[in-house]
Amino acid sequence: MDPMIFLEFSNELTQMKMFPYFDTAHFIVTCLYLRDDLSTGHHAFSRKHPFACWISCMFAAFAGNILSGFLLGEPIMDAFKSTNHVILGTAVWYLIFYSPFDIVYKICKFLPLKIAISIMKEVIRCKKINDGVGHASHLYPNSFLIMIIIGTVKGNGASLVKVIERCLRGVWTPNAIEFLQPSFATKASIGASIIFILxxxxxxxxxxxxxxxxxxxxxxxxxKLSSMLLGIHDPFLPFENLFCALFFGGIWDTIANFINARNSGENGVSKVDLNARNGKSEINKKKD
Structure with a gap:
C-alpha cells in the first residue's frame, strides 16, 4: 500500500464527522448494554418506569461529557446542549425498548450488524479520547494527570458512572464501582490518553x-473483535498479574507463604517425633 494513500486515509479519519452515523452506533451500544443489564426484567421496567429508563439511558450515553464537565468545573448541562444528539439518542432508546415485536433489538443483536456497530463505537471512542485530551491540555497545559483523567472519562464515562446510573433505576450495587475492577475499555482509554499526550x-x-x-x-x-469473536475480554490481565507480582508484593507474599509453610511443616514433624518418643518411653515404663 502506498504510504501517501495510507496517510491520506488517516487524515480523513481524524476529520470524519461523527454525527449522525457514529453517534447512532454509540447510542445503540449504550441502550443495548442497559437492556442487557436489566436482563429479564427489562420488559416490566420499561413499561412501568419509562421516564426512569429514558433518564438512565441519556445519563449513560452522555456520561463522558457530564463527568468531564463536573471535573473541570464546566456546566454539566452542556452535555445536552445539542438538541440533535438528544433527539437521536431518544429515538434510538425508543426503538430498542419499544419497537413492535422487539424487531429493532433483534436486528441490532444480529452478529454481523453488531460487529459493524461495535467497530463504529470504537472509532467514536478514540475520537472522544483525543478531544478530551486536547481540551484538558488547553485548560491545564502542564498537568498530564488531568489530561489522562479527562481522556479516560471521555472514552468510557458510562462504566465510571455505572453505580449512579443503576441508582437512577432503583438498584444499588456498590461492588460495581469501576475502580475496583476496571474494564478493558477503561484500561485502553488510559493507555490511549497517555499515547495522545506523548x-x-x-x-x-x-x-x-x-x-x-x-x-x-x-x-x-x-x-473489540477479539472479545466478540474469540472471547478475549482483557488482554492486559497477564501483564497486570506479572506487574503486581513484581512490584506490589506478590512475589514477597509467595516467598513468605513458602517459608511459613516450611516452618509449620518442620514444627509438625518435630511434634510428631516428640509424641512418638514420649509414647515409646511410656510403653517402656509400663513394661518395667
Missing part, C-alpha cells in the same frame, strides 16, 4: 498525529 506534548513520537490516531483506532477495533 504525541501532543513531547517529541517521543515522531509519527504524524493522524497515523497515531489511526493506530489507536486499529488497536481498539482489533481487541
Amino acid at each position: 504525541d501532543k506534548k513531547t517529541d517521543w513520537i515522531s509519527a504524524p498525529h493522524s497515523l497515531v490516531y489511526l493506530g489507536i483506532v486499529i488497536f481498539f477495533v482489533y481487541f
Whole structure:
C-alpha cells in the first residue's frame, strides 16, 4: 500500500464527522448494554418506569461529557446542549425498548450488524479520547494527570458512572464501582490518553498525529473483535498479574507463604517425633 494513500486515509479519519452515523452506533451500544443489564426484567421496567429508563439511558450515553464537565468545573448541562444528539439518542432508546415485536433489538443483536456497530463505537471512542485530551491540555497545559483523567472519562464515562446510573433505576450495587475492577475499555482509554499526550506534548513520537490516531483506532477495533469473536475480554490481565507480582508484593507474599509453610511443616514433624518418643518411653515404663 502506498504510504501517501495510507496517510491520506488517516487524515480523513481524524476529520470524519461523527454525527449522525457514529453517534447512532454509540447510542445503540449504550441502550443495548442497559437492556442487557436489566436482563429479564427489562420488559416490566420499561413499561412501568419509562421516564426512569429514558433518564438512565441519556445519563449513560452522555456520561463522558457530564463527568468531564463536573471535573473541570464546566456546566454539566452542556452535555445536552445539542438538541440533535438528544433527539437521536431518544429515538434510538425508543426503538430498542419499544419497537413492535422487539424487531429493532433483534436486528441490532444480529452478529454481523453488531460487529459493524461495535467497530463504529470504537472509532467514536478514540475520537472522544483525543478531544478530551486536547481540551484538558488547553485548560491545564502542564498537568498530564488531568489530561489522562479527562481522556479516560471521555472514552468510557458510562462504566465510571455505572453505580449512579443503576441508582437512577432503583438498584444499588456498590461492588460495581469501576475502580475496583476496571474494564478493558477503561484500561485502553488510559493507555490511549497517555499515547495522545506523548504525541501532543513531547517529541517521543515522531509519527504524524493522524497515523497515531489511526493506530489507536486499529488497536481498539482489533481487541473489540477479539472479545466478540474469540472471547478475549482483557488482554492486559497477564501483564497486570506479572506487574503486581513484581512490584506490589506478590512475589514477597509467595516467598513468605513458602517459608511459613516450611516452618509449620518442620514444627509438625518435630511434634510428631516428640509424641512418638514420649509414647515409646511410656510403653517402656509400663513394661518395667
